[in-house]
Structure formats: structure tokens, C-alpha cells
Amino acid sequence: MSAEAARPLVDGFQRRISYLRLSVTDRCDLRCAYCMPERMTFLPRKEVLSLEELYQLSLGIIARGVTKIRITGGEPLVRRDIGDLFAALGKHVGSGLKELTLTTNATQLADHADALAKSGVRRVNISLDTLDRAKFEQLSRRDRLPQVLEGIAAAKQAGLKVKLNTVALKGVNEDEIAELIAWAHGLGHDVTLIEVMPLGEIDGDRIDHYLPLSQVRARLEEHWVLTDVEHSTGGPARYVNVAETGGQLGFITPLTNNFCAACNRLRVTATGQLYPCLGGGERVDLRAALRSDDPEGQLQAALDEAMRIKPERHHFDISERGQAPHLPRHMSMTGG
Ligand code: SAM
Ligand code: SF4
Numbered sequence: 001m002s003a004e005a006a007r008p009l010v011d012g013f014q015r016r017i018s019y020l021r022l023s024v025t026d027r028c029d030l031r032c033a034y035c036m037p038e039r040m041t042f043l044p045r046k047e048v049l050s051l052e053e054l055y056q057l058s059l060g061i062i063a064r065g066v067t068k069i070r071i072t073g074g075e076p077l078v079r080r081d082i083g084d085l086f087a088a089l090g091k092h093v094g095s096g097l098k099e100l101t102l103t104t105n106a107t108q109l110a111d112h113a114d115a116l117a118k119s120g121v122r123r124v125n126i127s128l129d130t131l132d133r134a135k136f137e138q139l140s141r142r143d144r145l146p147q148v149l150e151g152i153a154a155a156k157q158a159g160l161k162v163k164l165n166t167v168a169l170k171g172v173n174e175d176e177i178a179e180l181i182a183w184a185h186g187l188g189h190d191v192t193l194i195e196v197m198p199l200g201e202i203d204g205d206r207i208d209h210y211l212p213l214s215q216v217r218a219r220l221e222e223h224w225v226l227t228d229v230e231h232s233t234g235g236p237a238r239y240v241n242v243a244e245t246g247g248q249l250g251f252i253t254p255l256t257n258n259f260c261a262a263c264n265r266l267r268v269t270a271t272g273q274l275y276p277c278l279g280g281g282e283r284v285d286l287r288a289a290l291r292s293d294d295p296e297g298q299l300q301a302a303l304d305e306a307m308r309i310k311p312e313r314h315h316f317d318i319s320e321r322g323q324a325p326h327l328p329r330h331m332s333m334t335g336g
Pocket of ligand 2: 028029030031032035036073074075105127
């Protein structure tokens with residue numbers, strides 16, 4: 001056993017960290033209105049970690065007992081060399097890594113699904129907020145729903161287990177959520193609903209989008225029987241079975257319920273900034289460590305520091321009009 005493997009990542013609140021969400025780009029081919037402004041400024045490419053750096057960083061973190069890596073962004077599939085990273089990390093699935101997965105908007109998934117499956121990816125989270133093409137275009141500012149649906153079908157065809165993530169948005173998709181769930185469950189895909197979070201400046205006020213999931217659940221229960229499922233993935237979602245569709249539905253409620261006590265994750269941006277909490281400003285610079293004279297030693301020291309500063313919980317709030325975002329950074333930077 002290596003020295004690192006003998007030192008698992010445990011934070012100051014005795015939470016064992018086993019899950020890394022790794023953003024490989026801040027760029028995206030969509031401009032979802034709740035995620036970023038229409039005229040989003042992206043980082044200069046030289047600030048973004050190279051493929052080799054992303055791989056080296058992942059290995060250093062796997063060595064500390066992290067068993068699950070989710071590749072995210074921005075949109076991970078817009079990064080040209082991304083297939084090589086999946087192929088390299090996929091070799092560790094079964095030895096060190098239990099799971100390698102990704103979150104994608106699926107616009108380009110049809111081109112990647114087979115290769116991802118061959119690399120060892122078994123499951124994929126796909127973001128889909130509406131099945132209405134005009135609404136999709138309005139919300140994401142791009143007319144790409146047909147490509148997304150093609151991507152979802154290709155993932156299934158390639159044998160990938162698909163879970164859909166849907167952000168519940170007041171006045172946008174709130175009347176369509178039951179239909180979207182029924183459609184997804186009919187295809188065998190689970191769905192997780194997410195409350196919008198106050199991350200980064202957008203065009204407009206978040207309070208106009210914010211829809212508490214307690215309201216969504218109450219409305220679904222007018223027509224459906226939802227039974228709580230007593231299993232936990234160590235993640236923030238609470239799950240129910242939907243009797244009428246036979247499928248599973250998750251609720252991620254960062255605002256109406258705090259889910260931090262069981263947090264098992266770390267997030268790294270495409271520039272190698274490790275944020276131990278999605279809702280906190282605490283950060284350690286892994287890029288500086290990787291580009292130092294002693295990359296391995298500095299990387300491990302930075303991980304120790306991250307364990308020291310990981311906060312107990314976040315303090316998201318969307319309660320007033322005109323509120324500044326809780327944090328200046330967008331979800332597309334830290335990865336969803
Ligand atoms: N581009 C990929 C996608 O959309 O799946 C991966 C990155 S995206 C930032 C990850 C997830 O974050 C998506 O499901 C998206 O809907 C969600 N998201 C983005 N901004 C959000 C916000 N402010 N509040 C809640 N969820 C958000
Ligand atoms: Fe892009 Fe994902 Fe943000 Fe939409 S939610 S703009 S797809 S990063």
C-alpha cells in the first residue's frame with residue numbers, strides 16, 4: 001500500500017471524501033439562462049489544465065481513496081481531447097476507481113456514447129429541462145433539442161444507464177415536469193429534480209426562476225403516489241418511487257433542505273482550483289501544486305489543506321428580489 005493510500009481524505013467533521021467532480025472546461029455550447037448570461041466570458045485556454053495535468057491530478061486523488069470521478073464542466077464533450085481522458089481514467093475502473101461517469105447536456109453525446117461505454121463509463125447524467133423545442137431554445141438560447149434527444153437515445157443504445165437532471169424553473173417548465181418524468185420513466189431513465197442555486201451573475205433575477213421542490217412534490221402528489229426510498233448514495237438527493245410510472249425520482253433541495261451532513265465530495269475547476277464546498281469560497285490551488293518543482297508532494301499537501309478547510313455546510317438563500325448571487329462563480333465553473 002502506498003503512503004497516500006494509508007491516508008484517506010477525511011475532513012474536520014469526520015466526513016470521508018470518496019467522490020471527485022472534475023470540471024474539464026468552463027466552455028459550453030448552450031447558454032442556459034439560470035446557469036450563465038448570454039454573453040458569457042470564458043477563460044483563456046492556457047489557464048485550463050492540460051489533459052496530462054487532469055490525469056495526474058486524478059491519480060493523486062484516487063491514491064487518497066477517492067473511488068468515484070464525475071467529469072463535468074461547462075460541457076465536457078466540447079473539449080476536443082476529452083475521449084483520451086476517459087480512455088486513460090477508464091483503465092483505473094476496477095482498480096482504485098469504482099466508477100467513472102459524466103454530466104453532459106447531451107448535444108454531442110451521439111458522437112461519444114460508444115467510446116464512453118468502451119472506456120468503462122456505465123452511467124451518465126444528462127441535463128434536460130424541457131421537451132418543448134421552442135422552450136428549450138428560449139431557455140438554453142440554442143435550438144438543440146433534437147440533438148439532445150438523439151444523444152439520450154444513443155446513450156441507451158450504447159448500454160449506458162441514463163439519469164436525467166431537471167432544474168425546476170418557475171414559469172418555465174413547472175407545468176411540464178410530470179410529463180417529462182413520465183416520458184423519461186417510460187424509456188427506463190430515472191429523473192432527479194434540482195432547485196436552482198444562486199451561483200454567478202445571470203441576466204435577470206434568480207427569484208423569477210426559483211421554484212421550491214416542496215411545491216413541485218405537492219403538485220405531483222395530487223396525481224401520483226410517491227413512496228420514499230430508504231437508500232442513500234451519500235449524495236444530496238432524496239429518492240421516491242412513482243407508483244404510476246414505476247420509475248425513480250430524486251429531489252435535490254439545497255435551499256429548502258440542507259444536505260451537507262453526509263457530503264462526500266470535492267470539486268475541481270478546469271483551472272485546477274479545488275473547492276471543497278459548492279456553496280463556499282474556500283479553495284486550494286492544485287494547478288500551482290501541479291506546476292511546482294514537487295508536483296506529487298505539493299498536490300498531496302494541497303489535498304490535506306482542502307480537508308482542513310472544508311466547511312461544515314453551505315448557506316444558500318434566494319429569498320429577496322435584487323439579491324446578489326451567493327457566490328460570484330457560475331455552476332459552469334465549479335461543475336454541477
Ligand atoms: N453542461 C453539463 C450539463 O448541463 O449537464 C454539465 C455542467 S452543468 C453546470 C451541471 C448541472 O448544473 C446541470 O444539470 C445544470 O442544469 C445545473 N445547473 C447549472 N446552473 C445551475 C444553478 N444555478 N442552479 C442549479 N443547477 C444548475
Ligand atoms: Fe452549459 Fe450545462 Fe450551464 Fe447549460 S447548465 S449553460 S449546458 S454548463
